[in-house]
Amino acid sequence: MTQRRLGRSDLYFEPLVFGGNVLGWTIDEAKAFEVLHAYVRLAFTAIDTANVYGKGKSETILGNWMKARGNRNKVLVFTKLGSEMAPDEKGLSAKYMVRAVEESLQRLQTDHIDLYQSHRPDAATPQEETLEAYDLLVKAGKVRAIGASNFSAEQHAEAAAISKAKGLVRYESEQPEFNLYVRDRFEGPLQDFCVANEVGVIPFFSLAAGFLTGKYRSTADFGKSARGPRMERFLNDKGFRVLAALDQVAADTGATLAEISLSWLTAQPGITAPIASATSIGQVESLGKGVRLTLSAAQLKALTEAGK
Numbered sequence: 001m002t003q004r005r006l007g008r009s010d011l012y013f014e015p016l017v018f019g020g021n022v023l024g025w026t027i028d029e030a031k032a033f034e035v036l037h038a039y040v041r042l043a044f045t046a047i048d049t050a051n052v053y054g055k056g057k058s059e060t061i062l063g064n065w066m067k068a069r070g071n072r073n074k075v076l077v078f079t080k081l082g083s084e085m086a087p088d089e090k091g092l093s094a095k096y097m098v099r100a101v102e103e104s105l106q107r108l109q110t111d112h113i114d115l116y117q118s119h120r121p122d123a124a125t126p127q128e129e130t131l132e133a134y135d136l137l138v139k140a141g142k143v144r145a146i147g148a149s150n151f152s153a154e155q156h157a158e159a160a161a162i163s164k165a166k167g168l169v170r171y172e173s174e175q176p177e178f179n180l181y182v183r184d185r186f187e188g189p190l191q192d193f194c195v196a197n198e199v200g201v202i203p204f205f206s207l208a209a210g211f212l213t214g215k216y217r218s219t220a221d222f223g224k225s226a227r228g229p230r231m232e233r234f235l236n237d238k239g240f241r242v243l244a245a246l247d248q249v250a251a252d253t254g255a256t257l258a259e260i261s262l263s264w265l266t267a268q269p270g271i272t273a274p275i276a277s278a279t280s281i282g283q284v285e286s287l288g289k290g291v292r293l294t295l296s297a298a299q300l301k302a303l304t305e306a307g308k
Helices: 029-041 053-069 094-108 127-139 153-166 189-196 208-213 219-224 228-234 237-253 257-266 281-292 297-306
Strands: 017-019 046-048 076-081 113-118 143-149 171-175
Touching: 029 053, 029 281, 053 076, 053 094, 076 094, 094 113, 094 127, 113 127, 113 171, 127 143, 127 153, 143 153, 153 171, 153 189, 208 228, 208 237, 208 257, 219 228, 237 257, 237 297, 257 281, 257 297
Parallel strands: 017 046, 046 076, 076 113, 113 143, 143 171
Antiparallel strands: none
């Protein structure tokens, strides 16, 4: 499987990133170990988490797994900071970043983070301060590359200009919400900026929190998982058009709706790799099939049109 480069960084990985938000939330540590084992057995290496997931639980479980398996040098660890851990533990100030990185390193039981990301913009902190702090972390060897999440094209442009003018490390990636149903948060100016400036894109909610698996087709299906109640916003004309298009491609290819959704996503301009979560070995195997699936131009077009 061909690896993709994240932005202009030295990080190369397969077109799939495991979403660590489920670790310590919908699966416990024992189950997490099984799922992560299955993920690396399929030759995938990138795992995304954040300090705020389970208020440290996700990072802790990931750290315990890497220690137990002795494979830190064989996987890429992506984590984030900025979302509120506590009233005095949030944002992107230099002072807080120094503290947050050490806490994440301790939970992850490692001496470096491969991709350290700003979880969301911080209006209270100048971008120059944040980038200078990141630059020091990279020079100290604690971070290999930096990225952003939930940033606009304008915020990325401002950050890029600061990095260039001051010779600071630059954001190599953006992590937006983007999938076959939710398109407007990435398509347009943000996608154009990322493509033009070689900023890698690793979208979250790649399967629309599970809607694009096809298991939520009415309110009666909400009880199928902890995410069920979130599906109501997708049950509309657009959502049903997307499901119908996915059903048609599934009938033609024999692939599942989730696999087709991931294949569509990996084919979009600027996308490095989708982030997707799994709570079972079977789901992991399906994710792998999805990013290895190649759809025809006609199938891609039909899906794109349905999601407009």
